[in-house]
Amino acid sequence: MTADAIRVADHVAGVTLAALPLAAVAAVKTFLLDTLGVGLAGAAGAQVGDLARLAASWGAADEATVWLTGQRMSAASAALVNAYQIHCLEYDCVHEGAVLHPMATILSAVLAFVEREAAQGRRVAGADLIAAIAAGVDVATLLGMAARAPIRFFRPATAGGFGAAAAIARLRGMDRRGVLDTLGAQYAQASGTLQPHAEGSPMLGMQVGFNAAAAIRSADLAGAGFRGPHDWITGQYGYLPLFEGDFDLPPVLATLGQVWQITAMSHKPWPSGRLTHGVVDGLGQLMARHGFAPDAIAGITAHVPPLVHRLVGRPDLPDPEPNYAKLCLPYVAGVFLARGRVDVPEFRPPVLYDPAVHAHAAKVTVILDANPDQNALDPQTIVVTLVDGARHAITLPHVYGHPAVPLTPDENVAKFRRCLGFAPRAIPAAQADALIAAIAGLERPDDVAALIPLLVAP
Secondary structure (H helix, E strand, O other): OOHHHHHHHHHHHHOOHHHOOHHHHHHHHHHHHHHHHHHHHHHHOOOHHHHHHHHHOOOOOOOEEOOEOOOEEOHHHHHHHHHHHHHOOOOOOEEOOOOEOHHHHHHHHHHHHHHHHHHOOOOOOHHHHHHHHHHHHHHHHHHHHHEOOOOOEOHHHHHHHHHHHHHHHHHOOOOHHHHHHHHHHHHHHOOOEOHHHHHOOOHHHHHHHHHHHHHHHHHHHHHOOOOOOOOOOOOOOOHHHHHHOOEOOHHHHOOOOOOOHHHHOEOOOOOOOHHHHHHHHHHHHHHHHHOOOHHHEEEEEEEEOHHHHHHHOOOOOOOOOHHHHHOOHHHHHHHHHHHOOOOHHHHOOOHHHOHHHHHHHOOEEEEEOOOOOOOOOOOEEEEEEEOOOOEEEEEEOOOOOOOOOOOOHHHHHHHHHHHHHHOOOOOOHHHHHHHHHHHHOOOOOOOHHHHHHHHEOO
16 A cells, blocks of 8 residues: 555544634635535526435435435435535536535535435534545545646546545544545546536436435445555556556645645636636726727637637537537627626527627637646636727636635625525525524534535425
């Protein structure tokens, strides 16, 4: 067994609330609220009801809750459905350095586990939940940050699953051996490719759910004494050699316990692929600065890093599926110019087929820049040429939502409330206020299962 796997396991087993700096605790609360809001809005996502009915049929159990509807099913099935709800709108937070959305996998699995524990008379304290989320984000992002090759598997599913498994192992109070067995069992179930991303298939978010459900099973297997492969990170057939290919782990491993990656998370101010956000940010700033209207634009050129060019530099289609449109930079730019905003309704009919949207999208050209980093999201340069020949440009070192240009606490709460407005069932204002207050004081309760009723519409 290599030292790296032991180092990760010891980190997970040893994380406590007292070990976390105040900034990390605050970030856990910020992105916990953000993720819950997005997950509640995601109850209106494509075929969520069909998925919930199907998942409930995969073995009868009354262990955990589907958010918003309150439907009951096994913990693993609830984790799958809630993970899909979180990610299906492309609105959940992201770690840019790792190119993944760790909270979708972690939180869906952890809260389903918390409910199952409560049903069996075992409480999970808020302090432990905070520590577990911080540990899980560290594990998931470590894998993405170590990668040097272009992304080829869907890290929110693959790497995110290890974060979820680590968080549950921490909540179960596992020692080094238990954590190693849990993460090894997770590796045996890890899955998720980028083909659904390329096609705009809803299976993209489903892959997040597959790995969230697997995390619960992984901890159960380890708890029952099943040995997982311990050299799961850099072994002969370990995750980094097999899934990522080219990697450099030691510099990232050295940050464990020193830099808490939850503090490096980025918000998504708009419900589309994070890689499309630069063009919205850039256009918005240029229009505010120079005062031109969308119809005055003759052409837009987005100079972007390889990752952005490869994953969202796809052509606009006249009748795109919602998931394709969310991951299409020209469409996102077009909808911003035609509608003046980018939000959940902009990825539904009839907006998807609006000729005005596609007319603006046709003005966009995506150009590959010379950035050598295959996993970089920025910098990006947006150049606008007007009908009168004037030319305006802006270079974004970081895109709005990044920790260097973050949403404020008030903006985070406003996004949460806006997400509730997109949910297919209403959460009363008083209940929303109670949920916000509960997360703000998350260190105090000795049973965080009390959060779950606040996630269900009356």
